[in-house]
Amino acid sequence: MTQLNLDISELISHPSPASKKVIKIIKSIYYDYQKKLTQKNLRRLIFITKIKLYQKQNYKQLYLYLKNYQILLPSTLSKSNQLKILFSEFSKLQQKLIFNNFALASLASLNQFPTTSNILTIEDEKIIYLQKIANNQISRLLFNKKFGHYALNPYELSEPRFTEYKSSQLKKLAKLTLNINIKSKKKLENYIKSEPANHLAILIGLRELFKSTSLKVIKQIRDILLLIEKEQRIDNIFNLSYKQIQKKSLNYNHYD
């Protein structure tokens, strides 16, 4: 079974203290899986079997999970609890995403150079949408609905999301994509329905879908943090660690 290397710098470059919580979650999940793989016991066997089953057909269940994914966040809850729920949801998503990545790495190890993806991933769609923004083909509202939760260095909590960008800023960024030619490909849903032989492409597509869903959660976390920053009049909340933020939010709730 091929081991998966965790590259944090690829995930978040120059993480802020607030984002270290995100890194902590991802690291703990990754090392938990890695431990299962290195151990020589039944747990390893079960883990490998799960991965094999996932590669063959269980990915469909995960796709359905992602398709119907929604976070129910009662507004009555305190900010601190909301943050807890969101980080717990993020953790659940990452658990599935990293599991998917292990399966992907294992499948890709069979080919030295993995084939190019046969499906239109969310990342591909993002580039297409940016191109449309550059050419004034779609409204900002439509773009925000679909990719507003994305950002540059997207897992970094301090990074502004695309929804927060000024139109000129977004257009400048979008213009960079004009020279990119995205080939016409199948959508992930249609590709899965066609029962293809290349499951590698599906796992790549699922990875991007997971990322998109995770970023939605990240955006919600960021929104709450910005709210706390505003209400608590904190200079830069992202310079605080998660524990400090929790304390602040508790204080805030106390006086509320």
Place this chain on the structure above:
Amino acid sequence: MKKASINHQANYLSIKPANKLYNQTLTFQVISDIRQFKKTTLCIIIPSLNPDFSLLLGFIKVIITQTGSSLSHLSILAREHQIPILKISNIIARLPKHSKSLKVTQSKIFIFLIIFLSCSLILPNPTFAFLPASTINLITQSNLPLLLGLLTSFLANIAIVFKSFKKRLYLLLLIPAIFSLILLFTLTIKQFKTLKQYNQYNIPVIPTYNVVSGNPIKPSIQYIQSSLPKLDPYEALTNSKYILIEPYSFPSTRLVNAKKINNLSTQILNNSKNPKKIDEIMASHKLSKKDNLVFVCDAGWTGSVLAFILNSYGYNVNYLAKSKIPENLLNQYLDFSFKSKSQTIIIDKFNYQSQSKYIYFLFNIEDQYVFTCKPNQHKNSLFPATIDQFTIISATHNYSYSNLCYHNSNFPSQINLKDQALSFDSITSKDFDNKKVICQNQWHCFLTRHAINYLASKTVNKIYCLNC
């Protein structure tokens, strides 16, 4: 302005760089954030494969990263857009200061072919007229490693041309190529040494038949006893003069024109490098270059070698023997050194009743017969009974005991030939000082003479030669 050079040691995460990319000057930019990007840049050097950089794929030709994998989103997209991603660890720290452009250079592994040697396989021998003819023969004996080396290096060169070759396979091809070249080199050195040895002795280096034009070695006529009534080779040679070298080998009554000339072979062999002397010897026996000559011998070795020498000086000689000696074996035969002084060592009397321990020379049956040619001659004689100890001296140690038993019923039945086998060197040790060495072969057996020469040079007490 300094120019950085990125060499082949990189890992390719997306695709390998296209040919046109090599040696092209590319402006580069070290960036960690997409917002730092300048549109004139053709190559970006990044610390990791952050997916944000996928937005730049329309501008850049090469991505160099310090970390990342071929499964990263950026790698997959770059693969689709035919943009190579080179993974070079710690590249940012290694870049020369103030450099703004770089070159991607290609690794080049040269395979040196020994063109000269390979040509010897393809071109006819006269091309190498400046070398002694036998040199070519010696070199071409090592054809196998040469062919192997040529084949593997040829494949490796194809791999270079197409570049789609995987590094490990490439190395796998190089191993037999290097091995065969080393083998070829050692073989050639060894054979040149043998060639040098030729020149020490009074044996000419005889060119092979295809080099000496006009005086080829005549094909031998095989004398097959079982087919005598059907095929009589003597009739075919009615107009020839026969010279009997080994008169006991053939029924002389059948050879009407047969003439026994004592010591002819010795005289020819000892003067083989002196054409004038050979002409004198032949003239003294009233033999000229116009005569059709047939040298008759038993196993064919002596006759064929004499024919070999005389034909190269313009004589017209066939040899008649029980077996045909292949020409390639004659080369091997000439490997054995031959000194004129060895004649003096040969003692023509042999004391059967000696109580000393004897050492027997028993050579491989392919080199020369020992018991095989005259089994009846020794039958019921005292010869084997007087031998206290049999010691087989053989270069190969592969002497077949069954062959000995078959040809000589008196040969001891219990003998461990492998244990008894000795090399030439071992018989010169002190343990053998008081022993007599008996050569059971005939004196003009080259192999025997080689051994005798060897022993003479090592000053062994006495050397006897049986049947001389």
